[in-house]
Amino acid sequence: MKVLYFAWLKAKTGVAEEDLDPPAEVATVADLMEWLKDRGPGHADALANTQAIRVAVNQEYAAPGDAVKAGDEIAFFPPVTGG
């Protein structure tokens, strides 16, 4: 799956996007966030406060319990501030 980070999540993780192949037990958005925290201190810091993060799965807003699977595009970002 392709994982994208925007705004301060990109700054903290140090990556804009990465191609990852998480184990089968990573079935939901919440599972993925927990698994990603183990990728390093930057990821752990970026994903520490799940309340402050919005998620999109295949460019649709998603909730923590929503499913993720191989081939998905998952994006993590702060609440939006455009306009």
Next chain:
Amino acid sequence: MIRVQRSDFDPGAEISALTQGRHDVGALTVFVGLVRDMAGEQRISSMELEHYPGMTEKMLERIEAEARERWALNDTLIVHRYGPLAPGERIVLVACTSTHRAASFEACEFLIDWLKTKAPFWKKEHGPDGDAHWVEARGSDDAAAARWNRKPGDAAE
């Protein structure tokens, strides 16, 4: 129509194009958002607007479709910029045309309110000393967007 672009836009040219050759339009409402040089007490020397290519367009198209379903509009246009922006520069344009003014006023306000809470853009402000911070989402924007939520039992307009 929606456009996401790095370059500036000309509001006059945009609204001329929207109404060119049409005799069914009785009302045109336009909102243009600009970069301020102050954020509360803090001086802003420049701004960087990041977006999520692909999802941004998808969300703007959905917001536009929602407006056209709710109000009787002739046309709608959303132009939103990204990239580096200086105080005084234009960020966003929302324009709606309709037969009578009520629909275009309401739809224009709806579009900017929903855009601010749903379209994936993020502002980073730079101060005069080189300090920079990501702008935090405002509760007042959420409240402005929420007033357009349909209540159960609302008739479709």
